[in-house]
Each structure stands twice: as structure tokens, then as C-alpha cells.
Amino acid sequence: MVRVRSKRIYSSMVFALLILSVSSSDVPVNEEEEADRISALPGQPKVSFQQFSGYVTVNHAVGRALFYWLTEATHDPLSKPLVVWLNGGPGCSSVAYGASEEIGPFRVNKNATGLYLNRFSWNTAANLLFLETPAGVGFSYSNRSGDLFDTGDRRTSEDSLKFLIRWMDRFARYKNREVYLTGESYAGHYVPQLARQIMTYNAKSKHPINLKGIMVGNAVTDNYYDNLGTVTYWWSHAMISDKTFHELMHTCDFRRQKESNECESLYSYAMDQEFGNIDQYNIYAPPCNLNSDGTFSSATTRHSMRLPHRPQHPILGQLSGYDPCTEKYAEVYYNRPDVQRVLHANVTKIPYKWTACSEILNRNWNDTAVSVLPIYRDMIAAGLRIWVFSGDVDSVVPVTATRYSLAQLKLATKISWYPWYVKKQVGGWTEVYEGVTFATVRGAGHEVPLFKPRAALQLFKSFLKGEPLPKS
């Protein structure tokens, strides 16, 4: 493994050899960090970047620990920023989604025998830190089982901050590194809330976290405007009738966390009687019809508002370049004992299986912000770089929801609406405001980097550079 170590470690080793004439075992490396090193995952193609994974305890009293997976940048990792990626749900795993089907370097193959490379991995541009948060998601766990029943936004952001601080103690080379927080869907709450935690922490800390910016996609932002925009999207994309649209608009109180029964039954009618068997996370793509045991399912699972996993429906045929069953392969792969050993995961024999999303956490979510727009105002005032993107064929947190929500910030336009390009094609549209850059990704569903990997990488590179998206 010495061959693929970073320059810093390598040169300190040469130094130690020259001056002290000692063996490499005396090189001062952080033992905790070394214990987290991943040699190679089962069935993994050869790579030249370093990987680490393991646990960071965020609450000693009850025994709560969060699991992370760091895939360093392919070139010159020491000069590249640290990018934290969070998935939403609430209750969904960034190992399952972000790492394994969106921005990470590997994808899981169909029979879960191994991994193959993602050509458009974001670790070509940055060091990627996938965090499974809160405890109860993926391999992250709590020794107090009650934690699965009372976690919400509050604990998630507090624990995630503790995680970051302690993780940087373990990985000292990242301590002053530029940090960006990114994520999608319900991470539209996590990312700004963690940014706020960091800003508060930085104000009183001698060792501030060098937070530079955030980027979120198809992000849950504001109850009222998100719901208004969602129902509007369904109508404007001909998924529901005029009648249902008007009834929803007149009956539902979009500001409420929990809707009235009348409103709920209108939602049910829309989804069960009018939507049909579509993938709500990409309304023009075929849904997955495969169970994790390899059998086909014809059951119609009721839509779960914000879970970024896809409901299962009868076969409709394949859309080229996209396999709607990817998280099923991940569920087989990450439950393999040999995979867990190499990942330093599940060392305490967690009493349930690894799943892409935790329904228990999702169903029992304790507290959720009505709107994170006030945090946007704080982040803008603090000068953070803020990018908000949206795959425009998602009907779960659709582009209209995001546009209605962002409009509430009433920001001045810096660069007017224009189409942006990737490989001579319109990748989407963008408008740059004072403090926020908004961009759509044309033809992408809820998980933008899964559906449009090349466009998503372009978006990420422009974001990191702090430059507007290409005009040609």
C-alpha cells in the first residue's frame, strides 16, 4: 500500500529513513487513521487513490457512532478540498446512494460479486467524505435502541458536527482544508443545518472548520413552497387531472407538517388513481421491478413522500444507460460479511440488516424544520458559496418546488437565465443571483448524478471553481 500513499506520507518516510535510518514501521502515522485504511474492497478494480472507512463516536454516554467512507481524490489529494456528501430520506444512506450510484468512484455490479468504476466520479475533482447520518442509517448505530424512535433534524445536525470535529482529529491533514457540504433531497435540511452548526462552532472555536460553501440538489427547503411547487409540477406535467389539482389547492394547507384527512385522501387519489405505475423520482424512466432476492415484484408500494428510493412496479422496459435497480445490488453487496470486514463496518453486530433506507427512522422522525430559508439568509450573509441544482424530471422534490422556495429569498439577479452546456448539449438552465447560483439539469431525475453523470460532474467542477456554468 505504500505505493499509493500520498506524497506527504511518502516524503516523511524518506526523511525518516535518511535521518534516522529506521524501518518504515517507525514512520509517525496516525494509528487510528491507519486502522481505517481500506486495502481493497471485495471485487474492486485497482485504483490509485486512498480510501478509509470506519466509525467516529459522537456520543460516548449512550454509545452512538457514525460511519463514514472517505475516497480521496484521484490526483494530488492534498491540494483538493474535502467534500462531504449526505443523502436524505430522512433515513437513507450516502453509502447506498451517493457513494454507490451517484458521485462515488464505484458502482456495484448486477450480481453483487464486485464493483466497477464510475467514469464520472466526483473524486476526480475532490476528496469525498460519505457520511451515514443520523445513527440508524446504514452502518451508523446507537447502543440505545430508543434513538431510532426520537431522532430528527436537531440530533442529526448536532451529531454530524461532532462527527466532523472528531473525524478531523483523526485525519489531521484535513484540519485546515477547504470544506464543502453537499447532498440531495432531505439533505436539503441536513446541509444548511450542518452549515449553521459549523458557523456557530467556528464563532467560538480556536480551530474553526474551513467551511467554504454548500451545494444541494432536488432539496427539501420550505414546506409551503415545496408542496405548492410539487402539486403544480404534477399538474403541469399532466400527471393529475385539473379537478384533482384544484381540489388539492383548495383543500390542503401546505404549511402544515401533517395534512388533514381530506387532503391526505386527495394525495392518495392522485397517486393511486392518476399517476399510474411510474417512477416518481424520474417520471420518464422505467421503474425497478426487482426484489433484493432476485424475484420480480408486481406490488404497488405506496409513495413515501421524501424517501429517495424508488417504488416497485411491473416491468416497463429499459432506458439505456440507467439501471433502475441499482440499490438492490448495493443491499446485497454491503450485507456481505467480507465486505463489512474490509470496510471496518458493523463491528458491534448490529441487530438488523444494512438497508439503503431505514423506514423506522423515517416513520418516527421527531422534528423537522418548516423552512430552511432563514439559514440560507445566514449563509449568504456569511459569504458562503451556495449552489442549488435540480433534476427537472423529478416529481418528488421537483424543480418548481425549488424555484418557488428560492424566489422567497428575493435575491437580485447577477447573471440572467441562460442555457448551460456540457459536450455541446444543453445540460440545463441556470441563473446566478446575488448569493446563490441556481441550475437545472435537463432530463435528470431526483438523483441527478445517477441519471446525468457527465452533466453532474460539470456542475460539480464549476461549483468548486466558483465559476458560472459554461455558456457553450
Ligand SMILES: *[C@@H]1O[C@H](CO)[C@@H](O)[C@H](O)[C@H]1NC(C)=O
Ligand atoms: C456499543 O456497544 C458495544 C457492545 O457493548 C461496544 O463494543 C461499543 O463500543 C459500543 N459503541 C459505542 C459507540 O460506544
Ligand SMILES: *[C@@H]1O[C@H](CO)[C@@H](O)[C@H](O)[C@H]1NC(C)=O
Ligand atoms: C457476475 O456478473 C459479472 C458481470 O457483470 C460476470 O462476469 C460474473 O460471471 C457474474 N458472476 C456470477 C457468480 O454470476
Ligand SMILES: *[C@@H]1O[C@H](CO)[C@@H](O)[C@H](O)[C@H]1NC(C)=O
Ligand atoms: C451486522 O452483522 C450481523 C452478524 O454479525 C448481521 O446479522 C447484521 O445483519 C449486520 N447488520 C448490518 C447493519 O450490517
Ligand SMILES: *[C@@H]1O[C@H](CO)[C@@H](O)[C@H](O)[C@H]1NC(C)=O
Ligand atoms: C424532538 O423534537 C422536539 C421539538 O419538536 C425537541 O424539543 C426535542 O429536543 C426533540 N428530541 C430529540 C431527541 O431531538
